[in-house]
Amino acid sequence: xxxxxxxxxxxxxxxxxxxxxxxxxxxxxxxxxxxxxxxxxxxxxxxxxxxxxxxxxxxxxxxxxxxxxxxxxxxxxxxxxxxxxxxxxxxxxxxxxxxxxxxxxxxxxxxxxxxxxxxxxxxxxxxxxxxxxxxxxxxxxxxxxxxxxxxxxxxxxxxxxxxxxxxxxxxxxxxxxxxxxxxxxxxxxxxxxxxxxxxxxxxxxxxxxxxxxxxxxxxxxxxxxxxxxxxxxxxxxxxxxxxxxxxxxxxxxxxxx
Numbered sequence: 001x002x003x004x005x006x007x008x009x010x011x012x013x014x015x016x017x018x019x020x021x022x023x024x025x026x027x028x029x030x031x032x033x034x035x036x037x038x039x040x041x042x043x044x045x046x047x048x049x050x051x052x053x054x055x056x057x058x059x060x061x062x063x064x065x066x067x068x069x070x071x072x073x074x075x076x077x078x079x080x081x082x083x084x085x086x087x088x089x090x091x092x093x094x095x096x097x098x099x100x101x102x103x104x105x106x107x108x109x110x111x112x113x114x115x116x117x118x119x120x121x122x123x124x125x126x127x128x129x130x131x132x133x134x135x136x137x138x139x140x141x142x143x144x145x146x147x148x149x150x151x152x153x154x155x156x157x158x159x160x161x162x163x164x165x166x167x168x169x170x171x172x173x174x175x176x177x178x179x180x181x182x183x184x185x186x187x188x189x190x191x192x193x194x195x196x197x198x199x200x201x202x203x204x205x206x207x208x209x210x211x212x213x214x215x216x217x218x219x220x221x222x223x224x225x226x227x228x229x230x231x232x233x234x235x236x237x238x239x240x241x242x243x244x245x246x247x248x249x250x251x252x253x254x255x256x257x
Contacts, residue, residue: 025196043095053088122214135251145187160192
């Protein structure tokens with residue numbers, strides 16, 4: 001488990017919370033930040049929760065174990081966002097077209113939402129949701145690599161829970177198969193459940209990611225189509241808008257509003 005004293009590894013040019021109207025990206029090795037809360041039909045809406053404070057910003061008793069139990073209960077009880085109602089919710093949402101974040105300092109999460117002065121770097125969670133459409137008919141699955149966790153539901157059903165050793169959310173869901181491909185920039189990917197998607201037919205997607213003890217954070221979410229031959233056996237990030245890093249010949253998904 002990463003700790004606050006661990007050094008953050010240097011990374012190549014990558015996207016960090018690539019948000020429509022809100023750009024947080026690594027320029028070389030240093031993050032460049034510009035803020036906006038403008039939505040886009042191609043994006044997922046993201047809401048930030050701090051589990052250490054209530055809605056009136058009063059302190060709540062919280063440690064990593066209580067936090068992880070709350071997150072696991074949320075996943076196992078049909079993703080009911082009402083379970084988060086007692087925690088501080090940042091009023092301003094952000095919008096993202098992908099979640100592919102290499103290792104960063106944990107305080108970058110609160111900073112992206114403009115609350116770095118009032119939210120400490122641990123026991124926070126971001127909840128992304130939206131409707132998306134597959135580029136082609138087929139069977140798909142998500143692959144996730146996270147510190148501390150990323151979980152995905154499709155049409156209200158959990159299809160992926162990936163976490164780092166030491167966190168281990170105690171959830172009912174478990175990986176049925178090992179990943180037979182790998183994602184960009186490596187990582188220890190957990191393979192999600194296969195689900196069917198039709199081109200042009202919207203499906204609901206819910207994603208949560210967050211940090212438990214603080215220190216370092218990452219979240220890499222990829223998408224694999226069954227039977228598709230990926231170049232170098234490398235699957236692309238789950239994207240709702242193409243970027244310069246989108247592999248040629250790999251169509252992106254689309255958001256629906």
